[in-house]
Amino acid sequence: MKIKAYKYKIEVLTPVAILSGEKIQRFEIVKDGNKTFVLDFERMIRNEQAFVDILIKNPLLFQNSEEILNIFRRLNINYKNYIKYEINDYMRKNYEINEFIKSNGKPYIPGSSIKGAMRTNIIRGSKFGGNYISEVNSSIKNNKFRINTLEIEKNFLGDSYKSPFKFLRVSDTNLLEKKSLRVKPIEIYNLKTKRKVMNILYSEVLPEKTVLHGEINLGFYDYLLEFPYKDEYMNLDILNDFILKLKSGVEKYINDEISIMKENHEEDLLGFYRSLQSYKLKENQVLLPLGFSTGFYSKTLVGKLRKEHVIYLKKVLGSRANKYDPSLFPKTRRVINDGGVIKPLGWILMTITEK
Numbered sequence: 001m002k003i004k005a006y007k008y009k010i011e012v013l014t015p016v017a018i019l020s021g022e023k024i025q026r027f028e029i030v031k032d033g034n035k036t037f038v039l040d041f042e043r044m045i046r047n048e049q050a051f052v053d054i055l056i057k058n059p060l061l062f063q064n065s066e067e068i069l070n071i072f073r074r075l076n077i078n079y080k081n082y083i084k085y086e087i088n089d090y091m092r093k094n095y096e097i098n099e100f101i102k103s104n105g106k107p108y109i110p111g112s113s114i115k116g117a118m119r120t121n122i123i124r125g126s127k128f129g130g131n132y133i134s135e136v137n138s139s140i141k142n143n144k145f146r147i148n149t150l151e152i153e154k155n156f157l158g159d160s161y162k163s164p165f166k167f168l169r170v171s172d173t174n175l176l177e178k179k180s181l182r183v184k185p186i187e188i189y190n191l192k193t194k195r196k197v198m199n200i201l202y203s204e205v206l207p208e209k210t211v212l213h214g215e216i217n218l219g220f221y222d223y224l225l226e227f228p229y230k231d232e233y234m235n236l237d238i239l240n241d242f243i244l245k246l247k248s249g250v251e252k253y254i255n256d257e258i259s260i261m262k263e264n265h266e267e268d269l270l271g272f273y274r275s276l277q278s279y280k281l282k283e284n285q286v287l288l289p290l291g292f293s294t295g296f297y298s299k300t301l302v303g304k305l306r307k308e309h310v311i312y313l314k315k316v317l318g319s320r321a322n323k324y325d326p327s328l329f330p331k332t333r334r335v336i337n338d339g340g341v342i343k344p345l346g347w348i349l350m351t352i353t354e355k
Contacts, residue, residue: 016109017204019291020102111170123238124301129303132301167219169219182205185337243284250286295334
């Protein structure tokens, strides 16, 4: 019985954020001179009763990190005994920090995040990506008020029990040390005005050049292709040559982004996506956008939205979409500002080797 199994290697090209949903609160962050630290407040509360007594009487102190630093000095508490880790990048203010997902305190990339990114681009790079877009367009043409994307996908991939992607199994990566993480400011950048449009978001990220490893297998996929009951599953062939389909899907996504950046004369992001196009990829290598803040288009199959798509979206969303511009949606990107040059988040190089 055959089981297709692979090893994968991930190399981070731009900072990757896979978030846990938790935040490092402002009071856990101490700025001392040009250095910034995240403190282990739970351990401090267990060990420093005098500090706890002051906070119980003055809970508003949690909102003032400078005042907390003054209390440390007054009580002769050496906060350096409670440092979780140092933030290696400058923080202008004590913002909350989005936490990277961890297991037992160590960061990793979940297999579900990798599989989700692969799945979208395998579909986009196959004939079924076109089927999906056709059905969306048909729903708009027939003036359906709601497009049931789950139903559309079910039409060509079946439900979760019959989907061919049931056989695509991606392991979590290896665990890294906490010191591997960096804290980076994420800007929400308007393509039209070329300006940051909201407060900076701070997030723990895996920085460029981080390397991780894991495994992929297709279970009993090869066996099932020769099995009499294979017709119970829909369109199993979507996983044939899945690396080629993955490459094709990402290529379409990059081309759409290049088109949008050209239209908006956005030179930094245009240069970045062109640099991705110039990668000399081996047959077993793919580029992939992964994680938080990679954007609307990296997670949808519809490709670059046409005017009628956005008009339809405005109808569905009502007053929430009053500011949506049919000529440009979405008009913002979340980016990392690297020495004055902006880059998108979450790009990795993935090398997949058959075991």
